[in-house]
Amino acid sequence: MRRATKIDGRVSRAAKARETRRAALLQVARRIFSQKGYHATSIDDIIAAAEVARGTFYLYFESKRAIFDELLDELFTPIAEVVRRIDVSPGAPPPHDQMVATVDRVLTTLVENREIARLLLREAVGIDADFDRKLSDFYGRLEALIVSALSTGIDMGLVRELDPQLTARCVLGVVKEVCHYAFVERDGADVDVRKLGREMIAFTLTGIFKH
Amino acid sequence: MRRATKIDGRVSRAAKARETRRAALLQVARRIFSQKGYHATSIDDIIAAAEVARGTFYLYFESKRAIFDELLDELFTPIAEVVRRIDVSPGAPPPHDQMVATVDRVLTTLVENREIARLLLREAVGIDADFDRKLSDFYGRLEALIVSALSTGIDMGLVRELDPQLTARCVLGVVKEVCHYAFVERDGADVDVRKLGREMIAFTLTGIFKH
Amino acid sequence: MRRATKIDGRVSRAAKARETRRAALLQVARRIFSQKGYHATSIDDIIAAAEVARGTFYLYFESKRAIFDELLDELFTPIAEVVRRIDVSPGAPPPHDQMVATVDRVLTTLVENREIARLLLREAVGIDADFDRKLSDFYGRLEALIVSALSTGIDMGLVRELDPQLTARCVLGVVKEVCHYAFVERDGADVDVRKLGREMIAFTLTGIFKH
Amino acid sequence: MRRATKIDGRVSRAAKARETRRAALLQVARRIFSQKGYHATSIDDIIAAAEVARGTFYLYFESKRAIFDELLDELFTPIAEVVRRIDVSPGAPPPHDQMVATVDRVLTTLVENREIARLLLREAVGIDADFDRKLSDFYGRLEALIVSALSTGIDMGLVRELDPQLTARCVLGVVKEVCHYAFVERDGADVDVRKLGREMIAFTLTGIFKH
DNA sequence: TATGAATGAGCGTTCATTCAT
DNA sequence: CATGAATGAACGCTCATTCAT
Numbered sequence: 001m002r003r004a005t006k007i008d009g010r011v012s013r014a015a016k017a018r019e020t021r022r023a024a025l026l027q028v029a030r031r032i033f034s035q036k037g038y039h040a041t042s043i044d045d046i047i048a049a050a051e052v053a054r055g056t057f058y059l060y061f062e063s064k065r066a067i068f069d070e071l072l073d074e075l076f077t078p079i080a081e082v083v084r085r086i087d088v089s090p091g092a093p094p095p096h097d098q099m100v101a102t103v104d105r106v107l108t109t110l111v112e113n114r115e116i117a118r119l120l121l122r123e124a125v126g127i128d129a130d131f132d133r134k135l136s137d138f139y140g141r142l143e144a145l146i147v148s149a150l151s152t153g154i155d156m157g158l159v160r161e162l163d164p165q166l167t168a169r170c171v172l173g174v175v176k177e178v179c180h181y182a183f184v185e186r187d188g189a190d191v192d193v194r195k196l197g198r199e200m201i202a203f204t205l206t207g208i209f210k211h
Numbered sequence: 212m213r214r215a216t217k218i219d220g221r222v223s224r225a226a227k228a229r230e231t232r233r234a235a236l237l238q239v240a241r242r243i244f245s246q247k248g249y250h251a252t253s254i255d256d257i258i259a260a261a262e263v264a265r266g267t268f269y270l271y272f273e274s275k276r277a278i279f280d281e282l283l284d285e286l287f288t289p290i291a292e293v294v295r296r297i298d299v300s301p302g303a304p305p306p307h308d309q310m311v312a313t314v315d316r317v318l319t320t321l322v323e324n325r326e327i328a329r330l331l332l333r334e335a336v337g338i339d340a341d342f343d344r345k346l347s348d349f350y351g352r353l354e355a356l357i358v359s360a361l362s363t364g365i366d367m368g369l370v371r372e373l374d375p376q377l378t379a380r381c382v383l384g385v386v387k388e389v390c391h392y393a394f395v396e397r398d399g400a401d402v403d404v405r406k407l408g409r410e411m412i413a414f415t416l417t418g419i420f421k422h
Numbered sequence: 423m424r425r426a427t428k429i430d431g432r433v434s435r436a437a438k439a440r441e442t443r444r445a446a447l448l449q450v451a452r453r454i455f456s457q458k459g460y461h462a463t464s465i466d467d468i469i470a471a472a473e474v475a476r477g478t479f480y481l482y483f484e485s486k487r488a489i490f491d492e493l494l495d496e497l498f499t500p501i502a503e504v505v506r507r508i509d510v511s512p513g514a515p516p517p518h519d520q521m522v523a524t525v526d527r528v529l530t531t532l533v534e535n536r537e538i539a540r541l542l543l544r545e546a547v548g549i550d551a552d553f554d555r556k557l558s559d560f561y562g563r564l565e566a567l568i569v570s571a572l573s574t575g576i577d578m579g580l581v582r583e584l585d586p587q588l589t590a591r592c593v594l595g596v597v598k599e600v601c602h603y604a605f606v607e608r609d610g611a612d613v614d615v616r617k618l619g620r621e622m623i624a625f626t627l628t629g630i631f632k633h
Numbered sequence: 634m635r636r637a638t639k640i641d642g643r644v645s646r647a648a649k650a651r652e653t654r655r656a657a658l659l660q661v662a663r664r665i666f667s668q669k670g671y672h673a674t675s676i677d678d679i680i681a682a683a684e685v686a687r688g689t690f691y692l693y694f695e696s697k698r699a700i701f702d703e704l705l706d707e708l709f710t711p712i713a714e715v716v717r718r719i720d721v722s723p724g725a726p727p728p729h730d731q732m733v734a735t736v737d738r739v740l741t742t743l744v745e746n747r748e749i750a751r752l753l754l755r756e757a758v759g760i761d762a763d764f765d766r767k768l769s770d771f772y773g774r775l776e777a778l779i780v781s782a783l784s785t786g787i788d789m790g791l792v793r794e795l796d797p798q799l800t801a802r803c804v805l806g807v808v809k810e811v812c813h814y815a816f817v818e819r820d821g822a823d824v825d826v827r828k829l830g831r832e833m834i835a836f837t838l839t840g841i842f843k844h
Numbered sequence: 845t846a847t848g849a850a851t852g853a854g855c856g857t858t859c860a861t862t863c864a865t
Numbered sequence: 866c867a868t869g870a871a872t873g874a875a876c877g878c879t880c881a882t883t884c885a886t
Contacts, residue, residue, distance in 0.1 A: 054862095056868070058862080162410065265877095475846060486880095544757060588814070598806055602806075651869095
């Protein structure tokens, strides 16, 4: 037993060390990709900043593309999670409250992951066909959610008769552009998330007209 | 005189041939850039498709960047022209009509230049610092126009009190995203420009709510 | 007869035009080669400055190398001529006078052909094996002449016992370096040929020592 | 401690291997540059002769220019060192002895570095502006030394009244040309350094005249 | 004769990935 | 596990020369 523990101990210690290294590489890559973009970042940049040998990098990641993918997943996953929580069942909180809450959570998630947000919003496409597909899958899922929310809204008589698909894209465009403005152009540091959310929601719900 | 005519004939024939070649190269480059993006397109791809020698390419364009720039200018220029025509002088057509007309013209221009539209909407950034600047200049000009239109609208009591800058980005986001949807994801072939325009305007003016 | 004259007239007029063009190309090439060196000068530079089409250049010269060769021959020929005139026959002018006169003539020739002199003195080697051979032939001829002059001098008891070959190279080295100083480093414009000649001769004849 | 030793062992072995490769590349480049000159030598030539992949070259040298520079420095450095050792302080060896010794050492250094000497003496100019400057700096330093030696000689009454600058160039010309003769034209293999030195010194000190 | 568009071999350099130690 | 030397395909670009008109 002692020995087993010892081995387990070793193993887990080793596994932990492995995870630490991996995390360190991810962190460094996150920063550099976010600063320079995918193409302008070289493996050299990453291993130099991580103070790790060339080969070591490939011990933890299959390729440059692989680490980039993994970084974007860090954002895809929580965003998808946040959005998934929208509840359209009867007895759920009122749609408007949910909308506010969701927008808030999305923005908060982006703020918490500014660097990856930059990555996502800048490196929209052009890496390769596979990545383009991944990206459009992600946005496709968001779109589907908005479409379903809009459709429900129309059914409930809250939302005017509109093309749900096209309007979903409008909403998505608002979110993307405002986030680009906040996280890519400005540093993303001093962003007033509340204000951003309020303006986006107002725009989305009522447009620019005075009613 | 006969000789002069002859020479003129020759010169113009040569100049014409030159223009033809140039146009052919531009066309090929337009297609390939639009399909694969800037980075994934090599000079080799272009000259192979154009069935032209390596040196020939450089006879017509200074560099890969130069032909890319020229392609994007094919779209920048007419878009800027279209947008410039907005008339805020007294006695001008009513704002709403102008808006509809402008959106219509912008979309028509994009439809007419689908491939470059793809290029513009996909290659958001990451080519190089110069290009990033060019791109943000372009969008900056659009944004400024929208800001000024919104401010005028607020002054006239047509538009509600909103943050003109942020809202301009919302509008820009709507346009970009809808265009991305129409020209990048779908082929851009069977796009109902009228419908697209109507939906975008409705969304922008009144949001999603039923009033 | 009239017709023949006419034709002759035409032919010679054409031949003259041909020569004029050739000369113009040579002149332009001379200037540019002299300013930028062989490698840094492109055919483009030459035809642009000569305002002549690309193909025209090749109508007059076989290649870049050929025109360069021809330019250097412009200097080789008169220099060889000048040096050939040294007269060691009995009853000839005294050796010292001839030496002074020769040095003077060589320097004058160089001054009159500053641009080619620059070329000769800078582009010592490295163009290709053929050119290297040509160059060493030229210097070989000069060397042989100096060797023979030195040997005669020794026989006549004027010159100390020395290794004629090696010393010939010393003399050549003096000439080359002083000319390099005068024509390459300084513009070659305000060169006091007399003084240069005097110093070189004094150095060659008596060295640096005070006797 | 054992482990440290092991690591040290590894490190030094690796460092040694690195140095070996570097040296091999330098040697190959030295030979080829010396045979063909800078422009006629391509990276391809070097890596083919060194049996090394393209990328490997750039692992050891920044650029073609960088390896060329380094090669020339192999000669610049010891020559500068040798020449620097001239001692004009009171109580120093007599000037003539120092001159003989210096010439001897310079020639020996050149013999020991024949290939680079060829390089130095052939690639007079034309690589690029930077290199031209480097070269003229080097020769400028030599010239300055000779000028100062001549001026001292004049003050001491040993050297006749002459133009020190121009004469320094004469001396430099003698050295360059004789070295060119010995190292570029002849293989540089069977050069009798002593004799060369003696002749050069005799020529420089007393010229060709029998006194 | 004159043109200039076309050619394509060649260049120096980069960088993601592999693998022996 | 960790290393970093080695790889080589690929890149954008140049330029002396050719040739149809």
